[in-house]
Amino acid sequence: MNQNLLYQHSTLADLTAGLFTGTMSVAELLKHGDTGIGTGDGLDGELIILQGTLYQVTASGDVNVLQPNDQVPFATVNFADYQPETRIQEQSRDATLQQIAAAHPWQNLFYSFQLKGQFSRVKTRSVHKQTKPYQTLEQAAKEQAVFEKQDVSGTMLGYYAPQLYNGVAVGGFHYxxxxxxxxxxxHVLDFEVADAELSLEPFTDFQEHFPVNSQAFLNLDFNEHDDVASQIKNAEQ
Ligand SMILES: [Zn+2]
Incomplete structure (x- = not known):
C-alpha cells in the first residue's frame, strides 16, 4: 500500500456544535490536497474539491468556485492517487456501498472512493448559510435544500471513516x-448508478489539524455537546 495521507481541518463534532465560521483559507487547504469535501464559511453550502479546484454548491443550487482567500470551517482533503477498481452498472446506492465496503479488508482504515460516469438518479442536499448566533448543525440541516436530478454524468467523491472515528469524521461513508x-x-442523500468507474484510495496516515486560532473552538465545552453520534446521524444521513 502506498503511503497516502488524509488531511482534515477541524472535526465534524466541532461542526455539529455550531462552529461554522471559516478558520482555514482555501489556499492553505489546497497545500494539503487536490481532492476533498467540506463545507463553506458560515455553513454556506457543500464543498467538493476536484483536481485542485474547490466547488461550492449553495442551498439555492448554484455552483461557485471558491477563491484562495475564502475560508472554510471544515474540510477533508488528499492528493489524488486513486487506483481503478471496477465498473459498476445499474446499481442502487446500498448495493454500491456494500460492494465498495466488501472490496478490501479496510474497515479499520480511512479510504476514499470516486465514482465517475453516468448516474440514473442523484439526490443531494445543501445547507443554508447561517447567521450568528449559530445554531447546531442538526438544527441547520433541518432547513436543508434538497435537489434531485436524473440522467446526470459527474463525479461522486466519498470518504469512509472507521466507526471509531465517528465524531472526528462521519463514521462510515460520507460523499x-x-x-x-x-x-x-x-452532499449526496441517495443515488443510482447507470454506468460508472469505481476507483479507490486507502490512507495509511490520518492528519487532524485543529482550528487553533479560533477562540470559539478553544472555549467550546463539549460537555454541553456530548450527543455527537446522534447529531451526526440526524444531520448527515
Ligand atoms: Zn457532506
Missing amino acids: HFLADDHDFGG
Missing part, C-alpha cells in the same frame, strides 16, 4: 457529487 457540467451537486 458529495458534482455534475460534469457544474450545474448540479451537493
